[in-house]
Amino acid sequence: MAGARWVCLDVGETLIDETRVWSAWADELGFTRLTFMAAFGVGIERGGQHSDVFGIVDRPDWRDHRPQVEAAYGGFRESDLYPDVRRCLDALRAAGYRVAIIGNQPAERTAELRALGIEADVIAMSDEMGVAKPDPAFFRRALELMGSPTASDVAYVGDRIDNDIAPAAAAGMRAVWLRRGPWAILPRQVPEVTALVVDSLDELATRVGECWR
Ligand SMILES: [Mg+2]
Numbered sequence: 001m002a003g004a005r006w007v008c009l010d011v012g013e014t015l016i017d018e019t020r021v022w023s024a025w026a027d028e029l030g031f032t033r034l035t036f037m038a039a040f041g042v043g044i045e046r047g048g049q050h051s052d053v054f055g056i057v058d059r060p061d062w063r064d065h066r067p068q069v070e071a072a073y074g075g076f077r078e079s080d081l082y083p084d085v086r087r088c089l090d091a092l093r094a095a096g097y098r099v100a101i102i103g104n105q106p107a108e109r110t111a112e113l114r115a116l117g118i119e120a121d122v123i124a125m126s127d128e129m130g131v132a133k134p135d136p137a138f139f140r141r142a143l144e145l146m147g148s149p150t151a152s153d154v155a156y157v158g159d160r161i162d163n164d165i166a167p168a169a170a171a172g173m174r175a176v177w178l179r180r181g182p183w184a185i186l187p188r189q190v191p192e193v194t195a196l197v198v199d200s201l202d203e204l205a206t207r208v209g210e211c212w213r
Contacts, residue, residue, distance in 0.1 A: 003153065004098045006146055007208060008173070010158035011103030011125070013181030014201075015118075016080050024073045028065050031057060044182050047162065076112040082180075088201035089119065092208070100124075100154075102142045104132045104163070122146055133163045139171035155211045157204060159183050161191060169193035174211035176204065 012018050026036035036057065043052035054062040092099050100122040101113065107128035114123065122145050126132035129141050143151060151172030158164025159181045169175040174195035178184075190197055195211040198204045 004096070004149070005212070006098045006100055006121075006149055006154040007092050007204075008100040008102055008122075008142060008146065008154055008156045009120075010156075010160075010164050010178075011101060011105050011109065011113075013159040013183065014103070014157060014178055015082060015085050015101065015113075016076060017082055018080075018181070020077075020080055021069075021073050024069045025053075025062075025065075028069045028072065029057070029059055029062065041182060044186065076109060076116060078116055081116065081118075082201065084201040085118070088205045091205035093119075095205075095208075097208070098146070100142070100146050102129075102145065103158075134167040136167060136171060139167060139173065143171075155195065155208055165191060165194055169195075176208070176211065178204065 009015060022037065022040060023033050026033045029036070031039075036053070039056040040053045042056050043049070046052065051062075054060065089099060099120040101118070101120045102122065102124045103126065105125040105127065107125050109125050110123045110128065124142070124145050126138065129138065129145075131137045131141055133139075139156075143149065143154065146154065152174065155174040155176050156164060156168035157176040157178055158168070159178050160183045161177065165175040165177050170193075175193055176196045176198065177190065177194050178201070179197060179199050196204075196207060198207060
């Protein structure tokens with residue numbers, strides 16, 4: 001239908017529990033998982049990016065270990081999906097929303113989500129788009145992939161204020177902050193640009209309409 005509203009979802013810690021991939025990194029680099037996750041948290045607290053953990057644990061050689069980690073991880077599995085994902089996607093479609101899944105991930109994650117039976121009108125990952133959040137070009141490209149709807153007809157749902165909420169709002173989208181995962185436990189202000197704050201995708205499914213009130 002013309003003028004349909006879209007719900008565009010981030011991937012990591014929005015759809016996918018990333019505990020297993022970071023555990024694979026800990027195992028490969030020879031740290032206990034507790035130690036590695038603690039270092040990961042330090043990076044988050046400092047306001048940095050995922051890869052900051054490697055500097056904190058002093059492993060500048062981390063890129064050399066990518067193939068082994070990817071082999072151990074083996075891509076997304078059913079058990080990596082947060083349990084509310086399928087319910088939410090079904091509910092959003094039943095309510096007439098078009099659904100996109102566009103996040104910062106390796107290119108192969110698109111096929112892995114499809115292989116798990118995750119259905120969406122658009123699925124695309126930053127590595128195949130050639131641009132990543134929080135670059136404004138990521139959100140411009142995401143709109144193009146959705147068929148260029150009006151930006152304000154798109155709700156972008158993510159777990160990070162710096163990577164998801166602030167840049168999606170700057171792009172003119174309705175920014176929905178999903179408070180879960182490691183970024184959700186930091187004490188901080190909810191920025192005014194947030195259209196909606198939810199604690200689960202079940203809550204999103206019932207409240208997403210509030211983005212346009
Ligand atoms: Mg995320």
